Amino acid sequence: xxxxxxxxxxxxxxxxxxxxxxxxxxxxxxxxxxxxxxxxxxxxxxxxxxxxxxxxxxxxxxxxxxxxxxxxxxxxxxxxxxxxxxxxxxxxxxxxxxxxxxxxxxxxxxxxxxxxxxxxxxxxxxxxxxxxxxxxxxxxxxxxxxxxxxxxxxxxxxxxxxxxxxxxxxxxxxxxxxxxxxxxxxxxxxxxxxxxxxxxxxxxxxxxxxxxxxxxxxxxxxxxxxxxxxxxxxxxxxxxxxxxxxxxxxxxxxxxxxxxxxxxxxxxxxxxxxxxxxxxxxxxxxxxxxxxxxxxxxxxxxxxxxxxxxxxxxxxxxxxxxxxxxxxxxxxxxxxxxxxxxxxxxxxxxxxxxxxxxxxxxxxxxxxxxxxxxxxxxxxxxxxxxxxxxxxxxxxxxxxxxxxxxxxxxxxxxxxxxxxxxxxxxxxxxxxxxxxxxxxxxxxxxxxxxxxxxxxxxxxxxxxxxxxxxxxxxxxxxxxxxxxxxxxxxxxxxxxxxxxxxxxxxxxxxxxxxxxxxxxxxxxxxxxxxxxxxxxxxxxxxxxxxxxxxxxxxxxxxxxxxxxxxxxxxxxxxxxxxxxxxxxxxxxxxxxxxxxxxxxxxxxxxxxxxxxxxxxxxxxxxxxxxxxxxxxxxxxxxxxxxxxxxxxxxxxxxxxxxxxxxxxxxxxxxxxxxxxxxxxxxxxxxxxxxxxxxxxxxxxxxxxxxxxxxxxxxxxxxxxxxxxxxxxxxxxxxxxxxxxxxxxxxxxxxxxxxxxxxxxxxxxxxxxxxxxxxxxxxxxxxxxxxxxxxxxxxxxxxxxxxxxxxxxxxxxxxxxxxxxxxxxxxxxxxxxxxxxxxxxxxxxxxxxxxxxxxxxxxxxxxxxxxxxxx
RNA sequence: GCCCGAGUGGCGGAAUUGGUAGACGCACGGGACUUAAAAUCCCGAGUGGGAAACCACGUGCCGGUUCGACCCCGGCCUCGGGCACCA
Numbered sequence: 001x002x003x004x005x006x007x008x009x010x011x012x013x014x015x016x017x018x019x020x021x022x023x024x025x026x027x028x029x030x031x032x033x034x035x036x037x038x039x040x041x042x043x044x045x046x047x048x049x050x051x052x053x054x055x056x057x058x059x060x061x062x063x064x065x066x067x068x069x070x071x072x073x074x075x076x077x078x079x080x081x082x083x084x085x086x087x088x089x090x091x092x093x094x095x096x097x098x099x100x101x102x103x104x105x106x107x108x109x110x111x112x113x114x115x116x117x118x119x120x121x122x123x124x125x126x127x128x129x130x131x132x133x134x135x136x137x138x139x140x141x142x143x144x145x146x147x148x149x150x151x152x153x154x155x156x157x158x159x160x161x162x163x164x165x166x167x168x169x170x171x172x173x174x175x176x177x178x179x180x181x182x183x184x185x186x187x188x189x190x191x192x193x194x195x196x197x198x199x200x201x202x203x204x205x206x207x208x209x210x211x212x213x214x215x216x217x218x219x220x221x222x223x224x225x226x227x228x229x230x231x232x233x234x235x236x237x238x239x240x241x242x243x244x245x246x247x248x249x250x251x252x253x254x255x256x257x258x259x260x261x262x263x264x265x266x267x268x269x270x271x272x273x274x275x276x277x278x279x280x281x282x283x284x285x286x287x288x289x290x291x292x293x294x295x296x297x298x299x300x301x302x303x304x305x306x307x308x309x310x311x312x313x314x315x316x317x318x319x320x321x322x323x324x325x326x327x328x329x330x331x332x333x334x335x336x337x338x339x340x341x342x343x344x345x346x347x348x349x350x351x352x353x354x355x356x357x358x359x360x361x362x363x364x365x366x367x368x369x370x371x372x373x374x375x376x377x378x379x380x381x382x383x384x385x386x387x388x389x390x391x392x393x394x395x396x397x398x399x400x401x402x403x404x405x406x407x408x409x410x411x412x413x414x415x416x417x418x419x420x421x422x423x424x425x426x427x428x429x430x431x432x433x434x435x436x437x438x439x440x441x442x443x444x445x446x447x448x449x450x451x452x453x454x455x456x457x458x459x460x461x462x463x464x465x466x467x468x469x470x471x472x473x474x475x476x477x478x479x480x481x482x483x484x485x486x487x488x489x490x491x492x493x494x495x496x497x498x499x500x501x502x503x504x505x506x507x508x509x510x511x512x513x514x515x516x517x518x519x520x521x522x523x524x525x526x527x528x529x530x531x532x533x534x535x536x537x538x539x540x541x542x543x544x545x546x547x548x549x550x551x552x553x554x555x556x557x558x559x560x561x562x563x564x565x566x567x568x569x570x571x572x573x574x575x576x577x578x579x580x581x582x583x584x585x586x587x588x589x590x591x592x593x594x595x596x597x598x599x600x601x602x603x604x605x606x607x608x609x610x611x612x613x614x615x616x617x618x619x620x621x622x623x624x625x626x627x628x629x630x631x632x633x634x635x636x637x638x639x640x641x642x643x644x645x646x647x648x649x650x651x652x653x654x655x656x657x658x659x660x661x662x663x664x665x666x667x668x669x670x671x672x673x674x675x676x677x678x679x680x681x682x683x684x685x686x687x688x689x690x691x692x693x694x695x696x697x698x699x700x701x702x703x704x705x706x707x708x709x710x711x712x713x714x715x716x717x718x719x720x721x722x723x724x725x726x727x728x729x730x731x732x733x734x735x736x737x738x739x740x741x742x743x744x745x746x747x748x749x750x751x752x753x754x755x756x757x758x759x760x761x762x763x764x765x766x767x768x769x770x771x772x773x774x775x776x777x778x779x780x781x782x783x784x785x786x787x788x789x790x791x792x793x794x795x796x797x798x799x800x801x802x803x804x805x806x807x808x809x810x811x812x813x814x815x816x817x818x819x820x821x822x823x824x825x826x827x828x829x830x831x832x833x834x835x836x837x838x839x840x841x842x843x844x845x846x847x848x849x850x851x852x853x854x855x856x857x858x859x860x861x862x863x864x865x866x867x868x869x870x
Numbered sequence: 871g872c873c874c875g876a877g878u879g880g881c882g883g884a885a886u887u888g889g890u891a892g893a894c895g896c897a898c899g900g901g902a903c904u905u906a907a908a909a910u911c912c913c914g915a916g917u918g919g920g921a922a923a924c925c926a927c928g929u930g931c932c933g934g935u936u937c938g939a940c941c942c943c944g945g946c947c948u949c950g951g952g953c954a955c956c957a
Binding site: 011012222223226227230231233235237253254255256257268309311335336337338340341342345346347348349353354355356358426427428546549550650651652653656657658659661663664666667668670671673674677717720721724725727729730732733734735736737740743811812813815817818819820823855856857858860863864866867868 | 871873874875876881882883884885886889890893894895896897909910911912936937938950951952953954955956957
């Protein structure tokens with residue numbers, strides 16, 4: 001049923017056939033393989049690699065469409081582009097699938113990778129597949145182990161027994177970053193505390209640099225930087241020693257408010273404080289132990305319930321001495337003091353700290369005011385909350401009358417002089433616990449020998465291969481315990497019988513350096529090539545979801561710095577620019593009886609199961625459980641990859657959430673067809689012409705001049721939108737406007753005008769090339785049909801001709817008293833005087849100014865006139 | 871509670887440096903083509919008033935700065951996100 005015009009071009013764009021064909025061409029020609037050339041301006045664009053869950057989702061489509069626009073754009077701009085892809089392929093879902101279906105995690109993972117690779121291929125993405133990595137392959141994890149051992153050598157990996165987060169759902173330990181609201185980030189189980197021997201990375205050694213360099217990352221969203229700063233949580237203050245009465249012990253406390261030291265009326269210890277047992281008075285032992293036991297039980301039951309916890313505590317019977325006032329201060333054990341922060345002990349100043357205030361009220365402890373608000377004297381008996389703000393010192397000996405800011409310094413100086421305290425900085429950041437009691441991960445390359453202790457696996461015996469035959473139950477200890485051939489080994493030092501570490505590494509370790517592996521993915525001698533790193537690093541543009549703001553993105557920064565200090569490369573930060581794309585959302589449908597419904601389960605606003613009215617209107621992140629997912633495969637099949645990509649880029653700016661709209665997809669599809677027909681219907685005129693060139697062409701007028709202006713304005717606009725602003729939605733809208741303008745101008749472009757075909761050709765070529773980063777298949781096809789033998793991806797990005805952007809006349813707005821009253825066309829080079837005299841002759845202007853006096857005349861050249869009259 | 875971010879038509883969104891508010895798209899209405907429909911092409915449209923020209927109002931609310939404010943400043947309201955006994 002194709003109606004074909006004389007040039008043999010169907011007026012229908014056959015997306016399935018055309019897209020498949022160009023994907024084959026790109027594959028065969030290895031179109032996007034980055035060669036070894038390390039000269040010229042490089043551009044390393046990277047999207048966060050996916051976990052191979054089985055199918056890509058709309059979030060992936062959006063993420064990779066953004067990256068692909070940049071990759072293809074900069075290729076056409078002549079940069080040396082690196083655009084790799086790989087698989088974050090260790091992780092729990094593979095193990096869970098294995099337990100459920102009896103498939104081996106490796107099999108499940110590799111099948112998923114194969115499937116998802118086909119899906120990505122159908123999207124027409126410009127990846128250099130020759131650099132593909134999968135973190136679950138021995139070729140990759142060998143180097144994760146190698147890096148672990150290097151960090152171990154440097155003291156940046158260590159093992160210690162400590163209280164750690166335990167997820168009963170995943171049956172493994174979690175890092176602090178992986179606990180959200182007391183729940184597992186993956187399965188939402190309530191996280192418990194367990195005392196276990198675990199491997200840690202000493203990320204805290206880099207706390208200061210990780211924090212200070214956040215101020216040197218202008219290409220990152222402020223939101224992410226703020227989240228990282230909060231997570232690192234630097235506090236400056238002082239550590240102060242309180243000697244324990246009747247013993248040699250000292251209790252060290254950390255405070256950010258040394259200025260309130262004269263207001264201390266008691267001390268509070270965490271239940272786990274090492275000195276608690278030692279200093280507790282004999283007659284208080286029973287009471288204190290009961291309290292500690294109770295807290296431990298509560299902590300285990302529900303770590304989540306930290307809100308509005310009532311302040312509780314017990315007097316230990318012990319007293320300390322305030323190092324400045326030499327007063328006697330009672331010591332309590334309290335439920336709100338955390339052992340994990342500072343020293344696990346705090347000085348209590350109830351007048352100036354809200355927690356201490358509440359505690360003091362509950363146990364009738366005294367308040368002592370040491371800071372008054374300017375001009376006011378506080379009365380302890382009248383206070384219903386602590387006074388936290390700045391003010392003037394009182395009741396603080398020689399510091400009285402100073403501002404508390406001055407006293408903070410003075411008191412700290414005094415403590416340092418007397419040797420009872422010192423300036424101190426504390427971080428909220430904890431070391432990164434990386435041991436996981438799971439199978440499908442990178443084995444930790446360590447051996448335990450009864451004689452030699454903890455022995456690192458020698459570098460030349462890597463990789464420690466993950467054994468295949470393991471019993472997976474999802475319960476109990478590490479599955480690797482059940483593989484005796486793996487566990488039992490010989491000590492590398494004494495050759496005696498020894499045991500392997502059976503925990504695997506957190507998968508975030510694998511993803512902390514993959515961007516370096518892409519640089520020399522086949523290397524069998526090193527994790528990555530130093531020379532390649534010095535050329536390609538840092539990643540120029542990283543793109544991914546904001547959910548990794550304090551996990552992956554912090555770990556990757558830490559790794560980059562630690563590996564730099566190991567001398568492996570010389571880059572300080574891995575990602576120069578970061579774009580965090582918004583979520584893909586869709587309206588949910590909910591029945592009061594049957595919960596979430598698929599759209600087809602609701603007819604005329606009623607549930608098909610029970611005929612109750614359904615709730616709609618709420619737009620939420622696509623998720624299987626909310627039954628509001630759209631399968632990209634289906635959309636690509638129905639409308640093609642170009643439409644799918646175009647819609648995901650056009651519907652919203654990349655950093656905002658994107659509301660899925662079936663009608664919107666139709667709109668993008670229509671636009672693709674409209675561009676196709678623009679070429680198809682004008683083939684005769686286009687094929688005989690070369691594009692207009694200002695140097696050889698005759699000067700233009702009227703419609704031709706206007707169309708040419710529009711062409712070059714659009715080139716300029718689209719270039720800026722992609723390069724400077726990442727506003728792909730407005731870039732696409734600008735191309736749409738050019739297409740509309742060509743359709744408008746077309747009837748006036750007749751063959752008798754000598755330059756008409758050339759100007760049309762120039763405009764159409766611009767559309768085709770400008771569209772290439774967004775709809776590459778369509779562009780390639782049209783480009784070829786227009787007669788080019790060079791593919792679009794090897795064609796230079798069009799340049800705006802500044803000459804074409806010069807206009808003879810401009811329309812200026814005329815405001816009277818700030819309100820728009822008239823418009824006037826004036827020569828583009830008109831002087832203010834000329835414009836003024838023209839305005840004064842304008843009829844509409846005269847109507848509004850008749851009989852009034854001009855107070856002021858404002859002229860913004862080429863834009864606006866504002867006359868103030870009265 | 872603290873720290874970010876955002877509020878613009880029926881909807882997604884635009885307005886790049888303080889200078890035409892609502893580009894582009896969706897949905898809607900009208901027309902052309904068609905026996906008809908689909909597809910396509912063209913036109914219309916912030917709200918209110920008016921036949922129209924045109925006028926008034928209009929970017930969450932109140933106030934300010936300015937010849938001129940979606941944009942800057944001060945004070946609120948609402949929504950979204952992050953952190954949350956961090957001493």
